[in-house]
Amino acid sequence: xxxxxxxxxxxxxxxxxxxxxxxxxxxxxxxxxxxxxxxxxxxxxxxxxxxxxxxxxxxxxxxxxxxxxxxxxxxxxxxxxxxxxxxxxxxxxxxxxxxxxxxxxxxxxxxxxxxxxxxxxxxxxxxxxxxxxxxxxxxxxxxxxxxxxxxxxxxxxxxxxxxxxxxxxxxxxxxxxxxxxxxxxxxxxxxxxxxxxxxxxxxxxxxxxxxxxxxxxxxxxxxxxxxxxxxxxxxxxxxxxxxxxxxxxxxxxxxxxxxxxxxxxxxxxxxxxxxxxxxxxxxxxxxxxxxxxxxxxxxxxxxxxxxxxxxxxxxxxxxxxxxxxxxxxxxxxxxxxxxxxxxxxxxxxxxxxxxxxxxxxxxxxxxxxxxxxxxxxxxxxxxxxxxxxxxxxxxxxxxxxxxxxxxxxxxxxxxxxxxxxxxxxxxxxxxxxxxxxxxxxxxxxxxxxxxxxxxxxxxxxxxxxxxxxxxxxxxxxxxxxxxxxxxxxxxxxxxxxxxxxx
Numbered sequence: 163x164x165x166x167x168x169x170x171x172x173x174x175x176x177x178x179x180x181x182x183x184x185x186x187x188x189x190x191x192x193x194x195x196x197x198x199x200x201x202x203x204x205x206x207x208x209x210x211x212x213x214x215x216x217x218x219x220x221x222x223x224x225x226x227x228x229x230x231x232x233x234x235x236x237x238x239x240x241x242x243x244x245x246x247x248x249x250x251x252x253x254x255x256x257x258x259x260x261x262x263x264x265x266x267x268x269x270x271x272x273x274x275x276x277x278x279x280x281x282x283x284x285x286x287x288x289x290x291x292x293x294x295x296x297x298x299x300x301x302x303x304x305x306x307x308x309x310x311x312x313x314x315x316x317x318x319x320x321x322x323x324x325x326x327x328x329x330x331x332x333x334x335x336x337x338x339x340x341x342x343x344x345x346x347x348x349x350x351x352x353x354x355x356x357x358x359x360x361x362x363x364x365x366x367x368x369x370x371x372x373x374x375x376x377x378x379x380x381x382x383x384x385x386x387x388x389x390x391x392x393x394x395x396x397x398x399x400x401x402x403x404x405x406x407x408x409x410x411x412x413x414x415x416x417x418x419x420x421x422x423x424x425x426x427x428x429x430x431x432x433x434x435x436x437x438x439x440x441x442x443x444x445x446x447x448x449x450x451x452x453x454x455x456x457x458x459x460x461x462x463x464x465x466x467x468x469x470x471x472x473x474x475x476x477x478x479x480x481x482x483x484x485x486x487x488x489x490x491x492x493x494x495x496x497x498x499x500x501x502x503x504x505x506x507x508x509x510x511x512x513x514x515x516x517x518x519x520x521x522x523x524x525x526x527x528x529x530x531x532x533x534x535x536x537x538x539x540x541x542x543x544x545x546x547x548x549x550x551x552x553x554x555x556x557x558x559x560x561x562x563x564x565x566x567x568x569x570x571x572x573x574x575x576x577x578x579x580x581x582x583x584x585x586x587x588x589x590x591x592x593x594x595x596x597x598x599x600x601x602x603x604x605x606x607x608x609x610x611x612x613x614x615x616x617x618x619x620x621x622x623x624x625x626x627x628x629x630x631x632x633x634x635x636x637x638x639x640x641x642x643x644x645x646x647x648x649x650x651x652x653x654x655x656x657x658x659x660x661x662x663x664x
């Protein structure tokens with residue numbers, strides 16, 4: 163069953179049950195109160211009839227006494243005389259109270275007059291006491307009330323009957339009226355329940371529709387969360403979930419695009435030297451060549467092979483940098499920068515580029531080989547951007563948050579669009595020139611990895627025609643990674659080959 167119908171039926175059932183139970187309880191309570199008042203009135207009127215009979219009987223006896231007739235003179239006929247006297251009193255009271263119907267019974271509970279019927283109530287009374295009984299008389303509900311009556315130590319009973327059919331008729335009328343009112347209330351309650359169910363389940367339907375669209379890939383759906391109740395919180399949580407999914411999927415798409423770009427660039431980087439190597443090798447084996455041509459072809463094959471080797475080493479270093487199995491050591495910043503500059507100086511001198519080194523003294527907690535790789539890559543990247551006769555400044559400065567290692571060049575600079583992508587693998591600002599200088603577009607990506615593993619930050623500032631500033635900001639307390647048993651063999655091999663190339 164749908165939630166809409168559950169809310170509708172539960173609301174209808176609760177409202178009708180409460181309305182019906184409350185109404186019938188109210189009518190029944192009112193009837194019981196009216197009946198209790200009628201019983202009290204009947205008992206009071208019965209008591210009044212008894213006192214009237216006693217008074218009438220006493221007055222008749224006094225009148226006879228004035229005439230010289232005393233009950234004590236009658237002997238055995240005294241009882242009959244008193245019964246006759248009581249019957250006369252009953253006739254007088256009946257004349258005085260024409261609307262009252264009552265009967266008088268002797269101590270044996272027999273009626274004093276033949277037209278009176280046996281009492282339905284006296285048989286239930288075990289001792290002289292007041293009492294009442296609600297019973298039917300000629301198909302009509304009647305209230306019977308009994309009270310004891312004493313005349314000169316003789317016990318009698320007076321039973322009065324009171325019709326209460328008007329009470330039951332009024333109750334039936336109220337029930338009928340209330341039933342019609344309950345029917346009208348049911349119709350009105352049904353309409354209100356439909357509107358209420360529609361309003362309560364509207365957020366759920368919107369959530370369901372948005373969830374179905376999200377399942378089909380449309381993550382732009384949002385559900386209004388206007389209320390502060392559970393449904394409003396659920397809508398807000400759904401919106402947050404969809405937003406997080408949309409963000410995650412966007413990141414995944416970006417990552418997939420980067421991987422695709424990476425594979426395409428990697429395939430292109432492999433294809434270009436391999437095509438040249440295969441072409442020159444096929445030329446050398448297919449036809450005789452002059453010694454000078456053979457040397458040129460061999461030299462080209464050798465240079466392209468070295469380029470492939472350098473590409474493989476860069477990829478290996480990038481992979482090794484992604485592992486956290488290295489040990490941080492405390493090194494002197496000035497000595498570290500001077501040593502790194504000496505390794506880069508021969509290549510810069512061949513390119514007719516001036517290198518200046520300046521370092522403030524400080525103690526750095528780094529992995530020297532990895533950080534040296536990052537600095538050499540920054541210097542090599544600056545070399546490719548600077549024309550012969552240019553200048554590169556390699557310096558270190560203490561700053562508020564730690565220590566900054568920077569490389570500033572006087573090269574051609576970069577636009578903001580190029581700066582945002584320079585740390586992507588295989589991205590090169592000028593591809594043809596970078597390849598001619600032995601670049602593969604992996605140096606800055608490797609720098610980014612190394613700096614992140616040291617808990618630092620790699621920043622670039624550049625303007626076209628004004629050169630570039632690359633800065634490694636090392637925090638004061640870099641993270642300490644897991645301590646390995648020994649340095650990876652790949653890292654040692656990469657460092658040895660890099661020194662050999664330099």
